Amino acid sequence: MKNEPWRRIVLNNSYHDHSLFFDDNGKFYLVWGGGKLQIVELKEDLSEVKEETKKVLIENANEPAKSDIMLPAEGSQLFKINGKYYLFNICWPKNGMRTVIIHRADSITGPWEGKIGLQDLGVAQGGLIDTPDGRWFSYLFRDAGGVGRIPYLVPVQWENGWPVLGENGKVPETLDLPANKSLIPGIVNSDEFTRKKGENDLPLVWQWNHNPDNKFWSVKERKGYLRLKTSRIDSSFTQVKNILTQRTFGPVCSGSALLELSNMKEGDFAGLSLLQKDFGLVGVKVENGKKKIIMINAENGNPKEIESVLLNQDKIYFKAECNFKDQADRGKFYYSLDGKKWISIGKPINMPYTIPHFMGYRFGLFNYASKTIGGSADFDYFRVNDKISETK
Template sequence: MKSKLIVILLLVYHVSLTAQTEGARNPLIFADVPDMSMVRVGDTYYMSSTTMHMNPGVPIMKSKDLSNWEIVNYAYDTLGNADDLNLENGKSYYGKGSWASCIRYHKGLFYVSTFAGNTGKTYIYTTKNIEKGPWTVHSFKPSYHDHSIFYEDDGRIFMIYGGNKLHLVELKSDLSGVIEGTDRVLIENASAPAGLNMLLGAEGSQLFKHDGKYYLFNICWPRGGMRTVVVHRADKVTGPYDEGRLAFQDRGIAQGGIIDTPDGRWFAYLFRDNGAVGRIPYLVPMKWEDGWPIIGINGKAPDTLDLPASKGLIPTIIASDEFKRKKGDRVLPLVWQWNHNPDNSLWSLNERKGYLRLTSGRVVSGFEQAKNTLTQRTFGPVCSGYVCLDVRHMKEGDFAGLGLLQSKFGQIGVQVKDGRKMIKQINVASLGGRNGNNRFEEDSIPLERDKIYLKAECDFRNRKDVARFFYSYDGKGWKHFGSELKMQYTLAHFMGYRFALFNYSTKVAGGYADFDFFRVSDQISKW
């Protein structure tokens, strides 16, 4: 007995020691955090990313070690007020909204910029306190695609933008727009270092200064190849950028920039298209050699990094929510984002304490037109989320529950049909053409109770990209229900799959559903 105890203690010690000595691993964040831009202020790193049609928008993440990140703020609550932003009159801005952002710090002020094709504007948000705000917004036309802001030593502000043919403009000191007459071509063909036959021309500009020289990072996609990092170098911010190199080409890990640590190490931050979970960040060691950045270990992104081990994405990037709030708590934790602009009169955490109430305010045709759908990222390699739902006050035609949101979405919930409550599961089995005639698979059975537990499980291992749905009457014994969802990343939404809490009406508005909690896990059942 004593010998067995010693063995057990040794195993525990070994596991503990391994956990302490094991470093960070790639991917850095196994969730949809694309188009990253980073800045270091002292010993603290800040990162912005893209969430397009989700609000609040342009998430700001913070780290002390480059390995463990948490969401600390957003640059804006909403981009504006228009039919497409509000999901009104059949309009939407799926896959649009704010795209690749740029984060910078200059003389005590943080700058976070982005652009939106659907509004036709460029936005620059400024604040002295990036974690608490407040933010000042500056917006102007046109929408400068994939731009990079750069503050020169003399105080002049430049912006590089465009695709393949890259342009340079100078901004007004008050950030109200571009100085007239300053727009000019900076690089005629920025993809050239990677070849001449491109599927995607150079874009995603990020500009940095190191040892007196200027380095412009872009990505491109050669035909028959993969997403590739190219770098151009110049002696002045205005160019010429005659020197260019193919800087990194490994598994399509590309688009981003570079960051240094207080102790002098350098890393490239990039992302990889990883199927249905989305575009996931990688961190790649780099060094300077003959005045050029050398990215990777023998040209590859390593699986392990000489950084502290990750503590996981829960609860800093994704989190459970019991919907109970203490005085001083945020109404909604930062892990949540609404699909499009919310209608704040139709959701509440106060009407029934400890519950999220979603009320239908209009009749819609389906999930993608539903207002007040509340979302969080899914994550890999596997994940699950489940809710407890009170359906007593739903009306005819209402459908409420838990979804996996993308263009090929899946849902499990309760629908009121002909006065009866039904457990219903829907998958988009294939995408329709321009008229949106998607093919659906669905299943339903009667529900004789007022409360039900609903769960979605996702398997992203080796890009398997499948999900299954379950229901339970006690939250313990789960029954698989409906068909398996074949998840697919589509450009229509341009985003990884999201857990989504929804309630909408197809017949008459005014019904509501109460969510007792949302709980998330990095485990799934054995399929």
């Protein structure tokens, strides 16, 4: 089984905020819903649901919160631990905060009893994990404005058959955990774009904004550089393919890059962005045979050129700074001609969390064409830092 190829299965119905549950009795289930939670059994090959098994699992999963509910219980995650079933959900009381709801039962058919599992800092929505040495945690997240949704590990103790989340009901800000030894050095990392034999072209800290066109980027064509080549004409920045991104992080951070521009064509635009619906960016555009440094602010989703500066060289340094402290959610852009003196350009951008993109702001390296395809821009490095020049 483990060596079989992946195959795609499409279920022909909509199941809101669903999750899969593999019971230890060999049965497979889908759990979904908001407020009223439902369950249905799947066929053994997961190809379709058994419609005759569909039933209401819990009629009102919000009930433990005992208040007016803005967001009904959703995000179901079901577990079986020591013979008991545990169901995790999130709900959001009006004028309250995101709240963990836990139900348990001796049988998957119920009866279910529920309680509030955690109500602190809005940390919620997730489930349970345990470690080889017997410790338990709940993996959850917190909405944190422009930086996005911050993952949390919350310690769990067991009392009277219930998982008890947090320390005295509170989410600790730090945990005593060993250093990460996985393939990812962190959720973000600097990159000099040098690759040894056998290394992946891109480590997992990077993600593309859209499914990439792999013929038009490379870290091998020019040793020590990321090359982004243009493949089509684009008029909308958020629709550009092959924007290479990493997430931003708090409370403050910056990302900087060195670009070489000698292979750009008329109408090409390359640089560094803070990517979301209300994006901001700084880059170099070739117009009438001349290169201009341009800062764009897309406040309220409406891109506007704020400032431009004529550039008379083929090398340019860019930097984007983010201040998420106390949800300030502000970004600033800089350029440098020599990598030493940084010059502010444009104006600070507001960085709200928006539903259309459903993610926090991301650093993005880009190059796209507006007139002629076939040009390229070379990025010598991308470096992240947990400091910025100012916090106002």
